[in-house]
Amino acid sequence: MGMRQRNLQSKLAQADAVVKQRLSGIPVKRDQTEETNLSTEDTARHSFGPEWEDDAREVLSEVDFDTELGVELARDAQRLSQGKISEDEFFSRHNETVREEFGVDARPTDPRSSEPLDEETVNAALDDDVVAEPVPTPHENGGAIGGDGGGGDGDGGGSGDDEDDGFTRRTVLKSVGVAAAGIAAGTWDRRNPGGIWDEDRQIEAAGPNTGGDEPQMGMVIDNDSCIGGAHCVAACSHENQTPAGALWQFVFQFQEPESDTEEFLVRPCQHCSDPPCVSVCPVRARHKRESDGIVLTDYDICIGCRYCQVACPYGVNYFQWGEPDEDMWRDQFLANHDSVDSREDKRGKHVAGPQHEKGIMGKCVFCVHRQDSGDPELEGTTACEEACPTDSIHFGDLNDPESDPRQYLEEAEEKIKEAEAGGEASNEERHLSRWRFQEDRGTKPNVIYIGHQPSENAEWVDEPGSYAEYPGDTEKVRDGFDLAPSQRGGGD
Amino acid sequence: MSAPDAEREDLVRPLKKPSKEYFILGALSTVAVAIFAVGYILQLYHGMEVTNLSDWGSGGGVTWGLYIGTFIWWVGIAHGGIIISAAVRLLKIEKYEPVARIAELLTIGALSMAGLMIIVHLGRPDRVVWSVVLAYPTTVHTSPLAWDLTVITLYFVLTATYLSLTLRSDVYKMRDQLPDILDPLYSLILFRYDPDEDPVVERMAWWLALAIIILAPLLLHGGVIPWLFALTASTPGWFGGLTAPQFLSAALTSAMGGVIVIAYAFRKAYENWENVIPDEVIWGLGWWMGIFSLIFVWLQLQRGLTGSYLAPNEVMEPTMTMLTSPIYWTAMLMLIIPLAYVAFQHFGVISFSTPGMVVAAIAVILGVLVEKTFFTIEGLMYPATMLYENTPGNYIPTWIEMSSVLGTTGLIVLFWLSISKIIPIVELQAIEHHDEHESEGGD
Ligand code: SF4
Ligand code: SF4
Numbered sequence: 001m002g003m004r005q006r007n008l009q010s011k012l013a014q015a016d017a018v019v020k021q022r023l024s025g026i027p028v029k030r031d032q033t034e035e036t037n038l039s040t041e042d043t044a045r046h047s048f049g050p051e052w053e054d055d056a057r058e059v060l061s062e063v064d065f066d067t068e069l070g071v072e073l074a075r076d077a078q079r080l081s082q083g084k085i086s087e088d089e090f091f092s093r094h095n096e097t098v099r100e101e102f103g104v105d106a107r108p109t110d111p112r113s114s115e116p117l118d119e120e121t122v123n124a125a126l127d128d129d130v131v132a133e134p135v136p137t138p139h140e141n142g143g144a145i146g147g148d149g150g151g152g153d154g155d156g157g158g159s160g161d162d163e164d165d166g167f168t169r170r171t172v173l174k175s176v177g178v179a180a181a182g183i184a185a186g187t188w189d190r191r192n193p194g195g196i197w198d199e200d201r202q203i204e205a206a207g208p209n210t211g212g213d214e215p216q217m218g219m220v221i222d223n224d225s226c227i228g229g230a231h232c233v234a235a236c237s238h239e240n241q242t243p244a245g246a247l248w249q250f251v252f253q254f255q256e257p258e259s260d261t262e263e264f265l266v267r268p269c270q271h272c273s274d275p276p277c278v279s280v281c282p283v284r285a286r287h288k289r290e291s292d293g294i295v296l297t298d299y300d301i302c303i304g305c306r307y308c309q310v311a312c313p314y315g316v317n318y319f320q321w322g323e324p325d326e327d328m329w330r331d332q333f334l335a336n337h338d339s340v341d342s343r344e345d346k347r348g349k350h351v352a353g354p355q356h357e358k359g360i361m362g363k364c365v366f367c368v369h370r371q372d373s374g375d376p377e378l379e380g381t382t383a384c385e386e387a388c389p390t391d392s393i394h395f396g397d398l399n400d401p402e403s404d405p406r407q408y409l410e411e412a413e414e415k416i417k418e419a420e421a422g423g424e425a426s427n428e429e430r431h432l433s434r435w436r437f438q439e440d441r442g443t444k445p446n447v448i449y450i451g452h453q454p455s456e457n458a459e460w461v462d463e464p465g466s467y468a469e470y471p472g473d474t475e476k477v478r479d480g481f482d483l484a485p486s487q488r489g490g491g492d
Numbered sequence: 493m494s495a496p497d498a499e500r501e502d503l504v505r506p507l508k509k510p511s512k513e514y515f516i517l518g519a520l521s522t523v524a525v526a527i528f529a530v531g532y533i534l535q536l537y538h539g540m541e542v543t544n545l546s547d548w549g550s551g552g553g554v555t556w557g558l559y560i561g562t563f564i565w566w567v568g569i570a571h572g573g574i575i576i577s578a579a580v581r582l583l584k585i586e587k588y589e590p591v592a593r594i595a596e597l598l599t600i601g602a603l604s605m606a607g608l609m610i611i612v613h614l615g616r617p618d619r620v621v622w623s624v625v626l627a628y629p630t631t632v633h634t635s636p637l638a639w640d641l642t643v644i645t646l647y648f649v650l651t652a653t654y655l656s657l658t659l660r661s662d663v664y665k666m667r668d669q670l671p672d673i674l675d676p677l678y679s680l681i682l683f684r685y686d687p688d689e690d691p692v693v694e695r696m697a698w699w700l701a702l703a704i705i706i707l708a709p710l711l712l713h714g715g716v717i718p719w720l721f722a723l724t725a726s727t728p729g730w731f732g733g734l735t736a737p738q739f740l741s742a743a744l745t746s747a748m749g750g751v752i753v754i755a756y757a758f759r760k761a762y763e764n765w766e767n768v769i770p771d772e773v774i775w776g777l778g779w780w781m782g783i784f785s786l787i788f789v790w791l792q793l794q795r796g797l798t799g800s801y802l803a804p805n806e807v808m809e810p811t812m813t814m815l816t817s818p819i820y821w822t823a824m825l826m827l828i829i830p831l832a833y834v835a836f837q838h839f840g841v842i843s844f845s846t847p848g849m850v851v852a853a854i855a856v857i858l859g860v861l862v863e864k865t866f867f868t869i870e871g872l873m874y875p876a877t878m879l880y881e882n883t884p885g886n887y888i889p890t891w892i893e894m895s896s897v898l899g900t901t902g903l904i905v906l907f908w909l910s911i912s913k914i915i916p917i918v919e920l921q922a923i924e925h926h927d928e929h930e931s932e933g934g935d
Contacts, residue, residue: 250550252879265879276726282637283619284627301623304540304615306555307637310872313726315549315880319615322541358539359615438877441725456805460882 216293216446217366218271218398219385220405222412223451226264226392228253235387236268239336239367241329242354246318248364249384254458262461263452266393268384269316269364270437270445271295277308277317286361289345292397293446294366296351302360309361313441317363320355330356339375346372366395380404398446405448409434412450498767498923504669505762506912513761518909521902528899531892532612540615542892552885554872556613558893561865563609564717565746566900567644568739568860570602571713572747574651578701578708587776589922590769591751596655597917598750601907603648605900612896636720643716647707654700657693660685662920674914714740721871729810729871734795741788745827746860748781749853754908756850758917768918771846775837778849782834785827785856792824809881810874819866826859861897 228251236242236249252265275295277286285302288295297308309317333353334340343353345368352369355362370378385393396403412434435453436445535542546553577595580588611617624631624641631638663670663681670678708714714736721727722735752774759765799811814820830852836842837849869887911917 245547245551247550254879276724279634280636280724282627282631282635282641283623284631285623301619301627302616303619303623305613305637306615307635307720309547309555311724311726313876315547315875315877317549318547318551319540319555321546322539357616361615441876454879456878458879460879 214293214399215291215397216273216399217371217396218293218405218446218448219268219382220394220408220448220450221266222390222392222394222408223264223266223449225390226251226266226388226451227390228262228264229389231387231389232266232384232393235383236364239333239383240354240365241333242318242362243320243322243324243329246320246354246362248316248318248362250316252454253461254454255461256452256455257457257459261452263454263458265437265449265451265454266384267314267316267437268366268447269295270314270443270447271364271366273444273446274442276311276313276441276443280307280311282307289347289368291346292371294368294371295363296345296349296365296368297355297361297363299350299355299357299360299362302355304359304361306361313438313443314445317361320358320360320362323358324354324356326356329354337370337373337375337378339373339378340369343369345369398448409448498764500666500669500920500923502762502764502768503916503918503920503923504666505765506758506917507671507914510913511761514909517905521905521909524898524902525906528895528902531895531899535612535892536617542890544887544890544893546885546887548872548875549877549880550883552880552883554869554887556868556872557887558865558889559609559613559896560868561861562897562900563606563613564739564864564868565861566602566609567606567717568713568743568864569747569750569857570599570606571647571708571717571740572743572745573599573602573750574647574704574712575708575744576747576751577654578704581697582701582705586922588773590773590918591755591777592922593655593658593917593919594754595747595751596651596658597908597911598747598754599651600648600655601904601911602750603644603651604907605904607644608900608903609896636716636723639716640720643707643711647704647712650700650704650707654697654704656681657700658697658919659915660693661687661690662916665920666916670916671913677914709736709740713743721867724871726876727871727874728804728806728876729814729867729874732795734791738788738791738795741784741791742860742863744784745781745788746857748777748784749857749860752777752781752853753850753857756846756853757908758912759846768923771844774846774849775844778834778852779838781853781856782831782838785831789824789827789831806874806876806878809878810870813874814866814870817866817870819862823859823863823866826855826862830856830859 230251232249233247233251237247240248242248248268250267252267254263254265255261256263271288271294273288273293275286275288278288278295281287282305283301283303285298286295286308287298304319306317306319309319330343330353333343340352343350343356345351352365352372367378367382370381370383373379380396382393382395385395394405394408396405398405400406433450433453435449437447437449439445531542543557543559544553545555545557548555573595576588577592577599579585580592580595611620614620624638628638632642659681663678664685664687667678667682718736718739721730722732725731755769755774755777759769762768796811796815799807800815803811833842833848833852837844873887874881
């Protein structure tokens with residue numbers, strides 16, 4: 001309630017500010033954004049840096065049960081769900097170790113059943129007094145069984161209600177059982193899919209449009225290494241010549257209620273494999289390009305009903321509210337690259353660049369003009385990726401194991417394994433993991449994140465000089481983002 | 493009823509020479525329409541930025557607002573109207589026969605306004621026909637907006653068929669009393685008319701009524717229109733199974749109100765019309781208006797309770813905003829007070845007054861408009877992605893947006909002023925049945 005009230009109040013206050021900004025028509029100050037760039041750099045927070053590993057080990061060592069067992073169990077559960085091992089194998093493999101550790105092996109024999117363990121069996125077999133470090137419950141730790149390995153993402157208020165009681169072996173055992181069943185059945189809580197580091201998942205998640213082998217462009221974004229400099233936002237705005245306020249690329253800065261750590265979330269369009277925006281469009285203007293799974297808007301067909309914007313759970317759509325300065329923007333857009341001479345894609349559809357006409361919808365297009373340019377320098381790149389000084393954005397074909405994003409994921413997996421083996425993790429509150437944004441919406445998003453997954457209580461932090469300065473408004477004035485070449489180069 | 497009978501004379505009285513008040517009302521409505529027209533031209537010229545709509549998300553605004561609220565409002569009145577008329581015809585409720593055609597005409601008018609609101613809401617209205625037609629075979633599988641267009645068209649056709657079928661025998665019987673100047677039109681209406689067709693038409697109308705009654709809760713205001721919202725899980729304020737029943741009950745409430753207001757206007761304007769549409773009809777319509785608003789208020793209670801007690805955060809947010817918003821409560825009071833008024837009348841605590849009922853009806857109609865607009869805005873203000881919660885932004889419609897309510901209302905008044913000069917808005921059958929009643933009961 002308190003939070004809500006505060007939010008309302010701040011909404012009102014900010015509305016006031018926006019009105020003032022509208023009235024004055026003054027474009028946004030840019031220098032302040034720069035201040036928050038590298039000056040506040042916090043490289044120690046990089047996902048898999050040495051500090052992180054140390055922290056990870058520390059957390060794991062404090063958990064009072066066999067870390068290896070949990071990790072192994074989780075891996076086998078995955079293998080089971082992938083059909084690599086049989087149910088019998090799965091069950092028999094760890095039976096002995098589990099018995100040794102917990103005194104009973106009460107994992108469900110039917111992996112499709114996510115029934116919690118039988119209370120009595122558990123109580124009879126366990127002492128309830130074994131208290132370990134708070135560890136996220138299975139719904140929060142997304143399957144990284146055995147403490148807060150890399151997988152425990154969950155919400156920041158992670159340990160939540162159980163905090164006072166600490167964490168008993170019983171709870172751990174339940175977690176293990178439920179987690180194993182959940183993963184094995186492939187129906188793991190979609191809200192927190194993190195912590196599952198298998199390659200196949202991307203193929204599976206790429207959805208029906210790509211048929212698995214078809215390319216599906218996507219991104220792996222390391223929010224943990226993001227420093228919130230908004231270089232990507234500026235670069236996107238410049239590259240695509242989007243109108244003020246149309247922030248196709250955007251960076252959230254948020255905080256969990258109980259945490260001091262400011263987190264970032266880089267948010268392009270997720271180019272979903274099951275995109276609601278496409279489903280609802282009454283004219284098929286919004287569509288998913290078959291050749292590479294990029295979700296695009298046909299600017300010649302869109303009638304501006306804005307239903308796609310309503311249906312997309314990510315808030316990535318931006319309408320062209322006013323009359324754009326078409327000539328200026330088009331010319332600048334085309335002048336950005338020698339090899340880009342049209343706003344039509346290779347199919348001859350009018351989908352690239354900003355919408356350039358009033359009354360139609362636009363959003364991140366994964367720099368489709370670059371992908372179709374035939375220019376090896378540009379193909380397979382996006383402006384935001386190029387501009388990121390910390391190399392947090394990795395763009396490419398998620399269905400290709402050799403692609404940059406897949407390679408990065410693999411590296412991340414290796415590092416997290418190492419960290420687990422070392423028994424320490426970077427930050428027990430932050431629950432770094434791999435996840436997708438609002439996956440529970442069923443959209444099958446094609447952006448994979450590394451870092452802390454925002455809980456539903458996470459709040460946008462407004463830091464003076466950064467996000468509050470985004471021109472979240474519909475004025476036609478161009479914001480300052482695209483005008484500073486120094487900001488686009490990728491680092492200061 | 494001890495008042496003198498309504499005669500054919502009375503039915504055609506509105507078609508006679510217009511009065512001074514007629515012109516005054518016409519002029520006022522024209523002004524309202526003109527304001528709207530100016531606003532709309534400005535919008536076409538400058539784009540949607542003349543509204544206070546904005547992108548939700550980092551834009552902090554709402555992308556659907558008063559236009560959509562007004563759309564739901566009109567479409568609700570239209571749907572309610574046709575349900576009233578279909579019920580009268582299907583169940584042969586003679587008492588309400590005098591308002592059956594009024595309800596049909598209200599439907600035609602209000603449905604046109606709803607269609608107009610959709611056009612006004614679009615960023616590129618110039619493309620609508622072409623884009624929609626080309627994509628229709630694919631989009632109709634997935635897009636609730638495509639379903640919506642389908643259903644509205646279907647429904648318009650049903651209503652128009654209905655009206656034109658039932659109109660023929662009346663025009664035939666009263667032809668000599670109708671204005672000569674419109675003879676070509678009447679000839680068109682009576683194209684190949686044969687008095688023997690009457691019983692056939694009656695059966696056809698009955699089947700059409702049945703179709704409408706079946707379609708209403710499934711596809712019309714209990715279906716496709718609310719589904720535009722209810723199926724959108726990214727806006728928890730809209731999502732859910734209660735949305736459709738809420739829409740339907742609000743639609744029926746406002747349609748009852750609409751019929752009351754129109755019936756009253758004609759009673760006021762024309763001599764002896766209190767016998768054409770007697771008090772008992774107004775009273776009965778008021779009673780049904782009360783029933784439907786009771787259902788609506790009850791559904792609101794359910795929504796408020798489930799959304800605020802142990803609800804997930806994303807549902808809690810919009811519900812709490814709703815429950816703490818003065819706008820919401822204004823809307824609810826505009827429904828609850830008339831509801832109480834109707835109830836008190838019914839239980840004899842206060843005596844029946846036609847003007848009182850009209851005031852209640854107007855309050856209810858406007859209450860539904862406010863509630864529907866609030867519903868639209870609130871859903872978008874509280875999306876499931878709570879990270880946007882603190883984005884600066886609010887929404888107050890601009891004068892251009894507000895003029896759409898004024899302008900469409902003006903158009904509806906003009907519609908009534910015109911249509912009542914062309915056809916009798918009450919069926920002959922209705923007063924004939926009255927006569928029967930009178931003679932049965934004696935004086
Ligand atoms: S993120 Fe939104 S706009 Fe992008 S594909 Fe998914 S649903 Fe569509
Ligand atoms: S705004 Fe355009 S792209 Fe979006 S749903 Fe409407 S017609 Fe389709």
